[in-house]
Amino acid sequence: MASLQSLDVAARSATTTPSPSVRQVPQVAKLIDESKCIGCKACQVACMNWNDLRDDVGQNIGVYDNPSDLSASSWTLMRFFEVEKKEGDLEWLIRKDGCMHCEDPGCLKACPAPGAIVKYANGIVDFISENCIGCGYCIKGCPFNVPRLNAKDSKAYKCTLCSDRVGVGLEPACVKTCPTGAIGFGTKDDMVAYGEKRASELKDRGFANAGLYNPPGVGGTHVMYVLKHADEPALVGLPAEASISPVVSLWKGIAKPLAVAGMIGAVVAGFFHYMKVGPIEEKADEKEGA
Amino acid sequence: MARMIPRYNESERANHWMVALLFMLAALSGLAFFHPAFYFLTALFGGGSWARILHPFVGVLMCLSFLGLFMRLKGDNVLNEGDRAWRAKSAELLAGNKAAMPPAGKYNAAQKITFWVKSLCLLVLLVTGVMFWEPWFAHYFPIWAMRLAVLLHSVSATVLILTVIMHIYAAIWVKGSMRAMTRGDVTEGWAKQNHALWYEQVSRGK
Numbered sequence: 001m002a003s004l005q006s007l008d009v010a011a012r013s014a015t016t017t018p019s020p021s022v023r024q025v026p027q028v029a030k031l032i033d034e035s036k037c038i039g040c041k042a043c044q045v046a047c048m049n050w051n052d053l054r055d056d057v058g059q060n061i062g063v064y065d066n067p068s069d070l071s072a073s074s075w076t077l078m079r080f081f082e083v084e085k086k087e088g089d090l091e092w093l094i095r096k097d098g099c100m101h102c103e104d105p106g107c108l109k110a111c112p113a114p115g116a117i118v119k120y121a122n123g124i125v126d127f128i129s130e131n132c133i134g135c136g137y138c139i140k141g142c143p144f145n146v147p148r149l150n151a152k153d154s155k156a157y158k159c160t161l162c163s164d165r166v167g168v169g170l171e172p173a174c175v176k177t178c179p180t181g182a183i184g185f186g187t188k189d190d191m192v193a194y195g196e197k198r199a200s201e202l203k204d205r206g207f208a209n210a211g212l213y214n215p216p217g218v219g220g221t222h223v224m225y226v227l228k229h230a231d232e233p234a235l236v237g238l239p240a241e242a243s244i245s246p247v248v249s250l251w252k253g254i255a256k257p258l259a260v261a262g263m264i265g266a267v268v269a270g271f272f273h274y275m276k277v278g279p280i281e282e283k284a285d286e287k288e289g290a
Numbered sequence: 291m292a293r294m295i296p297r298y299n300e301s302e303r304a305n306h307w308m309v310a311l312l313f314m315l316a317a318l319s320g321l322a323f324f325h326p327a328f329y330f331l332t333a334l335f336g337g338g339s340w341a342r343i344l345h346p347f348v349g350v351l352m353c354l355s356f357l358g359l360f361m362r363l364k365g366d367n368v369l370n371e372g373d374r375a376w377r378a379k380s381a382e383l384l385a386g387n388k389a390a391m392p393p394a395g396k397y398n399a400a401q402k403i404t405f406w407v408k409s410l411c412l413l414v415l416l417v418t419g420v421m422f423w424e425p426w427f428a429h430y431f432p433i434w435a436m437r438l439a440v441l442l443h444s445v446s447a448t449v450l451i452l453t454v455i456m457h458i459y460a461a462i463w464v465k466g467s468m469r470a471m472t473r474g475d476v477t478e479g480w481a482k483q484n485h486a487l488w489y490e491q492v493s494r495g496k
Binding site: 016257 | 322323324325326327328329332337338339341342343384385386388422424425428433434436437438440441444445448451452455456459462463464465466477479480483484
């Protein structure tokens with residue numbers, strides 16, 4: 001599909017003019033409560049089912065993670081972490097991995113193809129695959145290691161936050177299916193408030209560092225976590241200070257206009273130099289003498 | 291009729307134009323990915339995906355052809371003492387005062403420097419380009435290396451394009467130069483005026 005007309009576009013890759021944005025829609029968010037997750041992988045199944053995805057049968061890598069990594073056909077994945085913070089106190093942490101739907105998406109910043117990545121007004125970041133050229137720049141831009149390039153069609157894929165469901169007033173498939181209510185969906189404000197409430201409840205129950213993961217380095221995310229150890233997001237494979245790499249920001253920031261201005265400037269300078277100084281020609285006497 | 295002095299033989303000229311044509315293709319397709327203002331250039335290559343597919347192959351061919359040119363011309367581009375004096379006077383040349391310039395060999399200092407800048411840029415472009423060449427080589431490299439590679443690729447491409455703009459301008463500016471690379475020879479007057487040391491060398495050899 002070209003775009004979801006029911007969702008207005010707030011940002012569009014490789015586009016320097018405003019996108020259609022006349023409608024006002026609330027910002028949405030998915031909230032994943034780590035403390036309620038039992039690792040049943042129903043969300044993975046729901047994602048496969050709704051999006052018609054069937055990954056290849058892979059290899060067992062000795063842990064519960066199955067498949068072993070995100071792929072072009074596995075847009076969400078339960079990651080299992082065995083953590084022993086204190087001797088003899090084993091914790092089994094489970095995180096549902098997938099696109100974080102950043103408010104300031106690095107993939108969109110890096111993408112060179114106009115309209116291959118859009119951020120809808122409601123905050124969902126979506127890949128419009130028909131515009132994708134398969135360069136893999138989104139992979140360099142992403143702070144969370146999410147997009148995957150498909151070897152078969154050279155298009156990048158990731159979680160859409162079920163933009164096609166949300167656009168018609170439904171919650172994402174993983175939210176719908178989660179048997180323990182570990183995945184919530186609503187307006188961003190509601191989810192932040194609920195996440196903070198859950199975090200304070202966890203604190204009362206002995207998780208002193210419980211908190212909401214909504215990294216400010218990328219402007220906040222439209223997929224947030226309630227973490228039992230929010231002081232150490234690395235325990236569940238999340239960056240502590242998530243932000244777009246400064247190298248990517250330089251490349252897709254100041255370098256772009258500077259380089260283009262330099263090239264155009266060099267050509268213009270050439271014209272004016274020729275006009276002012278004129279060409280270097282052979283001296284007439286030497287021509288005759290030759 | 292002025293006496294003509296051969297400057298580039300047929301294979302040197304063919305090699306040069308091979309590099310030039312491949313450079314144009316690589317630069318036009320590469321610029322398309324660099325800035326959205328140039329994305330329309332992908333249309334020249336059959337659309338975004340085709341431009342993405344072709345660009346690295348064109349780039350590798352360009353580097354291979356340049357290697358030929360590099361081997362042919364590197365000997366004449368070694369910087370020497372005389373080039374220092376020439377460089378000190380380069381502002382005079384830009385102001386149009388050709389007479390103030392110290393005599394140059396087959397290549398003057400500016401030509402030599404751009405030769406080495408182009409060589410270095412192409413080497414960086416080749417190495418960094420392979421590092422994020424999808425779908426074949428990118429997955430061999432860690433993400434931080436690929437990020438660095440795309441940045442360096444853009445920087446060296448920009449330097450190369452700027453150098454080529456200067457190179458083309460010099461050919462238009464110094465009348466009689468273009469003939470060296472199209473027909474292969476230059477007038478005696480051109481050689482005396484622009485590359486006096488080379489002229490002496492060539493005349494002595496006769």
